[in-house]
Amino acid sequence: MDLNTKFTPQNWPEHAEQATMEGKNKFVGFWIFLSCEVVLFASLFATYLALKDSGPAGMDLAKYSTKALYELPLAFAMTMILLTSSLTSVYAMYHMKNFNFKGVQTWMGITVILGLCFLGLEIYEFYHYVHAGFGYRHSAFSSAFFTLVGTHGLHVIIGLVWISCLIFRNMKRGLNLYNAPKYFVASLYWHFIDVVWVFIFTVVYLMGVLG
Amino acid sequence: MAHDTHFEARSQVQQEYYRKENAAKMRSQVTQFAIMILLTLVAFASAVADFAPNFVKPFVLLLAGVQVVQQLYAFMHMEDKKAYHIGVISFFMWGGALIAFTFFLCFLTIIWW
Numbered sequence: 001m002d003l004n005t006k007f008t009p010q011n012w013p014e015h016a017e018q019a020t021m022e023g024k025n026k027f028v029g030f031w032i033f034l035s036c037e038v039v040l041f042a043s044l045f046a047t048y049l050a051l052k053d054s055g056p057a058g059m060d061l062a063k064y065s066t067k068a069l070y071e072l073p074l075a076f077a078m079t080m081i082l083l084t085s086s087l088t089s090v091y092a093m094y095h096m097k098n099f100n101f102k103g104v105q106t107w108m109g110i111t112v113i114l115g116l117c118f119l120g121l122e123i124y125e126f127y128h129y130v131h132a133g134f135g136y137r138h139s140a141f142s143s144a145f146f147t148l149v150g151t152h153g154l155h156v157i158i159g160l161v162w163i164s165c166l167i168f169r170n171m172k173r174g175l176n177l178y179n180a181p182k183y184f185v186a187s188l189y190w191h192f193i194d195v196v197w198v199f200i201f202t203v204v205y206l207m208g209v210l211g
Numbered sequence: 212m213a214h215d216t217h218f219e220a221r222s223q224v225q226q227e228y229y230r231k232e233n234a235a236k237m238r239s240q241v242t243q244f245a246i247m248i249l250l251t252l253v254a255f256a257s258a259v260a261d262f263a264p265n266f267v268k269p270f271v272l273l274l275a276g277v278q279v280v281q282q283l284y285a286f287m288h289m290e291d292k293k294a295y296h297i298g299v300i301s302f303f304m305w306g307g308a309l310i311a312f313t314f315f316l317c318f319l320t321i322i323w324w
Contacts, residue, residue, distance in 0.1 A: 011220040014229070015294075019218070024295040035303035042311030046318035076255050083251065087244045090286055094237045098230060191287045195279050202275035206254060210264040 003178040012099035012175075017184035020177050030185040034192050041196050044148040045203060052208070055139025064134055064141070066208030075205040078121050079197065085114035086194040089187040096183060101175040104183060108167055111190060115160045122153050145204070152200055155193050162186055243285040250274045 003020065013019040018027055053065050062068060088111045095103025126146070129135075136146045163186050170179045221229055254271045283304070284290040291297065 007218075008220070010226055011218045013218050018295050027294070028296045028299060031300040032303050035307035038304065038307035039310050039314075042307075042314045045311075046314040049315070050318040050322055072255060072259065079251055079255075080248075083244070083247055086282070086286060087241070090240050090244075091237070094233060094240075097233050188287055191282055194286075195282045198275050198278045198282070201251075202254065202271050206258040206271045207268050209258055210267055 004176055006174075007099060007176065009099040013177075014097065016096065016175075016177060016180035018181075020181070023177065023181035023184075026181045026185055030188060034188065037192065037196075041148075041151070041199075044144075044151055045199065048144040048148045048204065051140040051144040053141055055141050059139055059141075063132075064139065065211075066204075067211045069129065069132075069134060070205050070208045072205060072209055074121060074125055075201050078118055078125075079201045081114050081118045081121070082194055082197050085111045085118070086191055088114060089190045093184065093187050096175065096180060099175060104175065105167055105171070108163055108183070108186075112160055112163050112167070115156055115163075115190075119153065119156050119160065122149070122156070126150075149200060149204065152193070152196050155189075155196070159186070159190050159193055162189070240285060243281050247278050247281055250278055 003022075016023075018024050053061060055064070088107050092104045092107035092111065095101075095107060126149075129142075134142050136143055166179070166182055166186055170182075173179060251274075254274045257267050257270060260267075288294065289297070289301065289304070294300070
């Protein structure tokens with residue numbers, strides 16, 4: 001069967017993303033990639049936990065500690081935005097199952113908008129810290145913090161560029177077995193970004209304000 | 212790439228059933244999402260409330276663990292036993308989690324500053 005075969009809602013396969021050998025391989029390969037990402041983020045989390053609140057002798061902990069720096073309302077807003085964007089990408093996959101390409105594009109578009117809002121808040125947060133004197137080279141604590149949260153932010157940027165490219169490149173193509181796996185793995189990636197964030201808001205922000 | 216797979220069209224009745232089934236699955240996903248939001252609210256509230264940090268820290272970690280399992284199994288469909296090579300996927304993901312655990316163990320116990 002040709003990858004560009006036209007489908008109807010009646011003959012669209014239930015698991016379109018795994019209907020071709022290429023789709024199956026992408027599916028498993030991408031999950032294995034995600035398991036490697038688990039290890040990458042684990043190393044950054046462990047480094048952060050080992051180095052938090054540490055820095056050069058005489059570092060002002062009243063000003064530059066997890067307790068003094070983090071603001072929960074901002075972290076809460078970011079968490080809600082990212083969790084919601086996870087649901088919107090689930091909606092996109094729901095419409096993919098029903099062969100509703102417009103639905104897929106719309107919900108993926110909403111996911112991108114929410115992702116951009118999240119990214120905006122993260123940039124604001126970093127800007128705020130740097131202006132408060134807490135730059136990347138300030139201390140072991142600051143570099144561990146920016147590397148961990150920044151790597152997550154980089155993943156958000158990659159996800160946004162990726163999903164935007166999918167939306168624009170497939171605008172006129174419609175849904176077929178060529179792009180169904182592409183949309184599916186992009187949504188998996190977006191969920192994974194959320195998985196990492198769940199640990200970031202817990203380990204960095206919530207446990208941070210507790211000292 | 213050529214494929215031998217043939218896709219049979221669903222009858223009207225089958226199609227209606229298929230759509231209803233998908234809608235029911237989507238409703239359960241929304242329920243999962245509501246639980247995630249609730250757990251997040253509980254986590255933030257317990258950090259703000261004046262509880263002992265030694266109690267709150269393991270509690271919010273537990274909530275995070277529940278949320279991650281929800282993401283993996285509900286949103287990312289690791290619960291789908293018929294998915295292609297799901298055993299390999301589970302093996303790699305849980306293997307990754309095990310390696311992750313050793314990192315935490317190492318960085319928080321053996322290394323000191």
